[in-house]
Amino acid sequence: MPGASRRGFLLGGAxxxxxxxxxQPLAARSRGEDPSPAPHTGDDTPSAHGGGVNGPAFRxxxxxxxxxxxxxxxxxxxxxxxKVSKLADGRVLREWEIVARDREIEVAPGLVFPAWTFNxxxxxxxxxxxxxxxxxxxxxxxxxxxHTMHFHGIHPAEMDGVPGVGRGVIEPGxxxxxxxxxxxxxxxxxxxxxxxLAEHIARGLYGTFIIDPPQPRPRADELVMVxxxxxxxxxxxxxxxxxxxxxPFHYMHEPVxxxxxxxxxxxxxxxxxxxxxxxFHLHGNFFDYYPTGTRLEPSEFTDTVSQxxxxxxxxxxxxxxxxxxxxxxHKTEFADxxxxxxxxxxx
Amino acid sequence: MTAARTRxxxxxxxxxxxxxxxxxxxxxxxxxxxxxxxxxxxxxPVERLTVERTVLSPGVIELVVRNxxxxxxxxxxxxxxxxxxxxxxxxxxxxxxxxxxxRLAYPWQDGQPYLVSVLTSSGAVVEHEIPxxxxxxxxxxxxLALMVLLGTYVGIIPVALGMAxxxxxxxxxxSAVRVLLALTVGLLAFLAVDAAVEGLELAERSGGAFGGPxxxxxxxxxxxxxxxxxxxxxRSRSRRRAGDSPDGWRLALMIAIGIGLHxxxxxxxxxxxxxxxxxxxxxxxxxxxxxxxxxxxxAVVAPLTRQRPSLLRLLFLGxxxxxxxxxxxxxxxxxxxxxxxxxLFGVGVGAIVQVVIQxxxxxxxxAGKIIDPAIAGGLAAGLLIMYATGLLVAT
Numbered sequence: 040m041p042g043a044s045r046r047g048f049l050l051g052g053a054x055x056x057x058x059x060x061x062x063q064p065l066a067a068r069s070r071g072e073d074p075s076p077a078p079h080t081g082d083d084t085p086s087a088h089g090g091g092v093n094g095p096a097f098r099x100x101x102x103x104x105x106x107x108x109x110x111x112x113x114x115x116x117x118x119x120x121x122k123v124s125k126l127a128d129g130r131v132l133r134e135w136e137i138v139a140r141d142r143e144i145e146v147a148p149g150l151v152f153p154a155w156t157f158n159x160x161x162x163x164x165x166x167x168x169x170x171x172x173x174x175x176x177x178x179x180x181x182x183x184x185x186h187t188m189h190f191h192g193i194h195p196a197e198m199d200g201v202p203g204v205g206r207g208v209i210e211p212g213x214x215x216x217x218x219x220x221x222x223x224x225x226x227x228x229x230x231x232x233x234x235x236l237a238e239h240i241a242r243g244l245y246g247t248f249i250i251d252p253p254q255p256r257p258r259a260d261e262l263v264m265v266x267x268x269x270x271x272x273x274x275x276x277x278x279x280x281x282x283x284x285x286x287p288f289h290y291m292h293e294p295v296x297x298x299x300x301x302x303x304x305x306x307x308x309x310x311x312x313x314x315x316x317x318x319f320h321l322h323g324n325f326f327d328y329y330p331t332g333t334r335l336e337p338s339e340f341t342d343t344v345s346q347x348x349x350x351x352x353x354x355x356x357x358x359x360x361x362x363x364x365x366x367x368x369h370k371t372e373f374a375d376x377x378x379x380x381x382x383x384x385x386x
Numbered sequence: 387m388t389a390a391r392t393r394x395x396x397x398x399x400x401x402x403x404x405x406x407x408x409x410x411x412x413x414x415x416x417x418x419x420x421x422x423x424x425x426x427x428x429x430x431p432v433e434r435l436t437v438e439r440t441v442l443s444p445g446v447i448e449l450v451v452r453n454x455x456x457x458x459x460x461x462x463x464x465x466x467x468x469x470x471x472x473x474x475x476x477x478x479x480x481x482x483x484x485x486x487x488x489r490l491a492y493p494w495q496d497g498q499p500y501l502v503s504v505l506t507s508s509g510a511v512v513e514h515e516i517p518x519x520x521x522x523x524x525x526x527x528x529x530l531a532l533m534v535l536l537g538t539y540v541g542i543i544p545v546a547l548g549m550a551x552x553x554x555x556x557x558x559x560x561s562a563v564r565v566l567l568a569l570t571v572g573l574l575a576f577l578a579v580d581a582a583v584e585g586l587e588l589a590e591r592s593g594g595a596f597g598g599p600x601x602x603x604x605x606x607x608x609x610x611x612x613x614x615x616x617x618x619x620x621r622s623r624s625r626r627r628a629g630d631s632p633d634g635w636r637l638a639l640m641i642a643i644g645i646g647l648h649x650x651x652x653x654x655x656x657x658x659x660x661x662x663x664x665x666x667x668x669x670x671x672x673x674x675x676x677x678x679x680x681x682x683x684x685a686v687v688a689p690l691t692r693q694r695p696s697l698l699r700l701l702f703l704g705x706x707x708x709x710x711x712x713x714x715x716x717x718x719x720x721x722x723x724x725x726x727x728x729x730l731f732g733v734g735v736g737a738i739v740q741v742v743i744q745x746x747x748x749x750x751x752x753a754g755k756i757i758d759p760a761i762a763g764g765l766a767a768g769l770l771i772m773y774a775t776g777l778l779v780a781t
Contacts (some may be wrong), residue, residue, distance in 0.1 A: 091493050098464070149460065149461075149507050
C-alpha cells in the first residue's frame with residue numbers, strides 16, 4: 040500500500056465530525072496542565088516487563104486510575120442494583136440516574152483518549168435487576184453531543200432509545216426517563232444509538248445490563264468482562280487498542296484473583312466496534328457457556344468462544360489448579376494489542 | 387569607504403542603520419500587536435513524525451525520529467506488526483524539528499517486513515515501514531574501510547579507465563572530438579535527469595521538514611552558482627597566464643568538478659542503501675557501476691585532445707571526478723539522512739547543468755550551429771549509453 044505508510048497522521052482526520060472537536064488545543068485540555076506522561080521505569084533496556092519474546096507490553100508503569108475516575112479491578116465486580124423501592128402492586132421498582140459526559144481518559148500510559156462516557160467511566164455502569172422488575176433509567180445529557188440509551192431486551196417502541204421514535208434524541212442539557220419491565224432474563228447490554236452509530240458506541244457509550252432469572256443462579260464469584268477497543272485515530276478502520284473493562288493489559292499486571300475450586304461466573308459482553316469478531320480464550324481450563332444467558336442449560340463446554348458485535352454470554356468455570364492462568368482474545372492480534380490478562384488462583 | 391558627501395545629505399551608512407532600526411521597531415510592534423489580534427488555530431494538534439534512521443540489531447529495532455510538524459509530539463506507545471512493544475527513549479515531548487531515538491525490544495526476523503506504528507499522546511498514529519529487515523552494519527572502522535573500497539571501485543577506477551582513452555582520442559579529428567563532446571553532453575544530461583528524479587523521490591520521503599523537493603532545487607541552484615563562480619575565477623586567471631590553449635584544460639577541470647559533485651550523490655546513495663540492507667554487494671553492482679562511470683572518465687578527457695597535460699594533472703582530474711564517490715559512500719553509510727541526501731543529489735544536478743552549459747560552445751561547427759546530424763547522433767548515443775549501463779546497476 041504505497042502512500043499508506045510514512046504519512047504524517049493528523050489526529051481526527053477525515054473520520055471525525057469536525058464540529059465535535061473542542062476548539063481548544065488538546066494539550067491545554069489535558070488534565071493537570073501537564074502533557075508529559077507518567078514517569079517511566081528507569082530501566083535502560085527497551086523492555087522493563089514483557090515485550091519481545093515475552094509477549095506484548097506497554098512502555099511505562101500504568102495509567103492514572105484516580106484521574107480516570109474508574110478502575111478495571113473494581114469494575115470487575117461492580118454491580119449497580121439501582122435505588123430500590125416497591126410499586127403499589129408489590130413489584131420491585133429500580134431507579135438509576137445515568138449522566139452522559141465527555142471526558143478525557145488515559146487508556147494507555149501517556150495516551151489520552153477523548154471519550155464520551157456514561158457516569159464518567161468506560162465501560163459504563165453494570166445495571167442489574169431481576170426479571171419482572173420495573174425499571175426507570177433517567178439519562179442526563181451533560182455531554183456536548185446528542186445521545187440516547189438503547190437497551191437490549193423486550194420493551195415498548197417509545198422506550199427503545201433510537202432517534203425519531205418516542206422521545207428520540209436527547210440533546211445536550213436534556214434529560215429523559217426510560218421506563219420498562221425487565222425481560223427477558225439473561226445477559227444484555229445498553230449503548231447510545233445516535234448517529235454516526237459506530238462512533239457514538241466506540242467513544243465509550245456502552246455498558247452491561249443483567250436481568251437475573253426469577254430463581255437466582257447458583258452462588259458464585261461473579262465477574263463482568265466487557266470486551267471493547269479504542270480507535271484512537273477516529274478513522275473507523277479497526278482499533279489501535281483492545282481491552283476488557285477499560286484499560287488494555289490491565290489484568291496482566293493486576294490479575295483477576297479467584298479461589299481454587301470456587302464457581303466463577305463471567306458475564307462476557309462484546310461491544311467492540313470496527314472489527315466484526317472478538318473472542319475469549321481461557322488457559323488451562325474449560326467452562327460452561329450460556330449464550331445470551333437466556334437459557335439455564337449451557338450450550339457447550341469449551342475453552343474458547345467467539346462473539347460478533349453485540350453478542351454476549353455467560354461462562355461458568357471452576358479452577359482446580361492454583362497459579363496464574365492467562366485469558367485473552369484468540370484473535371491473537373487483539374491480544375497483542377491489549378486484550379489479554381491473568382487469572383490468579385489461590386487457596 | 388568613499389561616500390560622496392554633498393551638503394544636506396546624510397552619509398549612506400546612517401541611512402542604512404536608520405532603515406534597519408525602523409524595520410526592527412515595526413517588526414517588534416507586529417509581534418506584540420499582531421499575535422494578539424490573530425485567533426488561535428482551531429482543531430486538534432497537528433502531529434507529524436518522520437523516521438530518519440532505522441538501526442536493526444538482534445532483538446532490537448532502533449529508530450531516530452524527527453518531529454516534522456508544527457506542534458510538539460509526545461510518543462506514548464509503539465507497536466510493531468500489531469504487537470505493543472516495550473521501548474526506551476523519548477520520554478519528553480519532542481518539539482518542532484527536534485530528534486529523538488527510541489529503542490524497541492522486538493525479535494525481528496531476517497528479511498521479513500515490519501510496520502512500526504507510533505502512537506502519540508493524543509492517539510494519532512505515525513507508521514514507519516521496514517520493507518525487509520536486515521541487520522544494520524556497525525558503523526565501525528570495518529564499514530568505513532568497506533565504503534572506501536567501494537567508492538574506489540565505482541568512482542576512481544572507472545574514471546581512470548575512461549581517461550585512458552585519451553591517446554586514442556588524440557588520433558581523431560576535429561569533428562570526431564565534437565561528436566565526442568556531444569556524447570559527453572548526452573551522458574551528463576542523462577545523469578542530471580536521473581539524479582533529479584532520485585533526489586525528488588528521496589525528498590518526498592524526508593517528511594518535508596527541511597523543505598522536501600525544494601531541497602533538491604536549493605542544492606542545484608547553489609551548486610550551479612558556485613561552479614559558475616569557480617569558472618569565472620579560472621577564466622580570469624588563465625587570461626593573466628600565458629600558456630597552451632587553456633580553454634581545454636579549464637573545460638576538463640569544470641567537467642571533473644561537475645562529475646565529482648555528481649559522484650558525491652551517487653556514493654551517498656550506495657552507502658545509505660548498504661546501511662539499510664537494501665544493497666546486494668556483488669560483482670554485478672561493481673561491474674555495472676564501473677561501466678557506467680567509465681563514460682564519465684571519457685567525458686573528463688574529451689576536451690584535452692589538443693593539449694599535453696602532465697600525468698600529475700590527469701591524476702588530479704581523475705581524483706576530482708572519482709574521489710567524491712568515496713566521501714559519499716562513507717557519509718551515506720554513517721549518516722543515512724534523507725534530507726541531506728536529497729540536497730546532495732540536487733548539488734550533483736546543478737553541477738552537471740553548469741558543465742553542460744560550459745561544453746555547449748565547443749560543439750559549434752564552422753557555420754556556428756550547435757546541433758547538426760553528427761552532434762544529434764552524439765547526444766542520442768550518450769543518452770542511450772547511460773541508459774543501457776544504468777540497467778546493469780540494480781539498486
